[in-house]
Amino acid sequence: xxxxxxxxxxxxxxxxxxxxxxxxxxxxxxxxxxxxxxxxxxxxxxxxxxxxxxxxxxxxxxxxxxxxxxxxxxxxxxxxxxxxxxxxxxxxxxxxxxxxxxxxxxxxxxxxxxxxxxxxxxxxxxxxxxxxxxxxxxxxxxxxxxxxxxxxxxxxxxxxxxxxxxxxxxxxxxxxxxxxxxxxxxxxxxxxxxxxxxxxxxxxxxxxxxxxxxxxxxx
Amino acid sequence: xxxxxxxxxxxxxxxxxxxxxxxxxxxxxxxxxxxxxxxxxxxxxxxxxxxxxxxxxxxxxxxxxxxxxxxxxxxxxxxxxxxxxxxxxxxxxxxxxxxxxxxxxxxxxxxxxxxxxxxxxxxxxxxxxx
Numbered sequence: 001x002x003x004x005x006x007x008x009x010x011x012x013x014x015x016x017x018x019x020x021x022x023x024x025x026x027x028x029x030x031x032x033x034x035x036x037x038x039x040x041x042x043x044x045x046x047x048x049x050x051x052x053x054x055x056x057x058x059x060x061x062x063x064x065x066x067x068x069x070x071x072x073x074x075x076x077x078x079x080x081x082x083x084x085x086x087x088x089x090x091x092x093x094x095x096x097x098x099x100x101x102x103x104x105x106x107x108x109x110x111x112x113x114x115x116x117x118x119x120x121x122x123x124x125x126x127x128x129x130x131x132x133x134x135x136x137x138x139x140x141x142x143x144x145x146x147x148x149x150x151x152x153x154x155x156x157x158x159x160x161x162x163x164x165x166x167x168x169x170x171x172x173x174x175x176x177x178x179x180x181x182x183x184x185x186x187x188x189x190x191x192x193x194x195x196x197x198x199x200x201x202x203x204x205x206x207x208x209x210x211x212x213x214x215x216x217x218x219x
Numbered sequence: 220x221x222x223x224x225x226x227x228x229x230x231x232x233x234x235x236x237x238x239x240x241x242x243x244x245x246x247x248x249x250x251x252x253x254x255x256x257x258x259x260x261x262x263x264x265x266x267x268x269x270x271x272x273x274x275x276x277x278x279x280x281x282x283x284x285x286x287x288x289x290x291x292x293x294x295x296x297x298x299x300x301x302x303x304x305x306x307x308x309x310x311x312x313x314x315x316x317x318x319x320x321x322x323x324x325x326x327x328x329x330x331x332x333x334x335x336x337x338x339x340x341x342x343x344x345x346x347x348x349x
Binding site for chain 2: 032033
């Protein structure tokens with residue numbers, strides 16, 4: 001039933017992002033046409049020409065921004081297509097950062113993924129992985145003060161991947177006491193992945209460690 | 220010299236209308252269609268040099284329109300318009316499309332592709348426009 005619910009959400013989201021892209025395409029062409037017509041005129045014909053061109057460039061920039069956001073949402077929707085897939089973990093971390101960066105920044109915290117120079121692929125549920133990571137990140141934003149940072153980084157093998165959600169900054173509340181209710185909430189999802197969550201222990205950097213095991217092949 | 224004839228096919232009428240006007244300003248002779256069926260009627264009545272074709276339309280989809288155009292008018296260059304994250308464009312290229320653009324399109328990129336399509340079209344239709 002859960003897979004049915006997720007598939008429904010994915011289908012609707014993907015369809016809506018396509019509609020958004022169509023609307024943005026119309027706006028871009030219409031703004032482009034205005035710009036073309038404006039370029040036919042002389043400065044003396046139309047005293048506000050430069051201002052109009054500046055506004056049209058602004059429209060262009062915002063459309064591109066909308067396209068970017070829509071594309072990310074479309075990719076997120078498609079991550080729900082398969083309950084088990086080959087997941088490129090560094091790319092997944094980049095995607096999580098793009099999805100959540102703005103939300104996290106509203107709390108004065110910067111979210112980033114560590115640079116990666118090679119792929120790290122594991123068979124897993126991309127949607128549920130993002131769900132767990134987003135939940136952990138959300139908890140960290142409750143724990144950290146403004147001006148802090150959260151860094152995502154991964155290492156491992158195709159059989160087991162370790163993702164560190166590193167908390168860089170001052171903790172206003174202890175992370176360990178926040179983890180117990182979070183683990184209870186995510187228990188079913190973690191078992192399904194399968195994955196484990198734990199507070200990072202010294203000498204590791206402060207944060208949360210997520211250990212993901214490769215999902216069993218489908219029968 | 221004969222203007223290059225372009226048929227723009229997309230179910231979003233505001234999109235084709237705005238894009239047609241932009242191409243007119245750049246010296247093209249444009250026609251528009253908002254469905255696959257209408258596109259095929261217009262191709263039969265007055266074959267264009269280039270067709271700009273949206274892949275996802277209600278009724279007859281872009282791939283079917285492409286197949287029929289290439290069957291009846293192999294000289295027409297078809298440029299596909301696809302959504303981002305869609306594999307339709309790749310399938311369309313395999314089916315004989317000249318090129319593929321993702322919406323929303325950048326006019327500069329379209330003009331580059333059109334220039335290539337126009338050159339190819341001249342080679343296949345010697346004597347036209349002279």
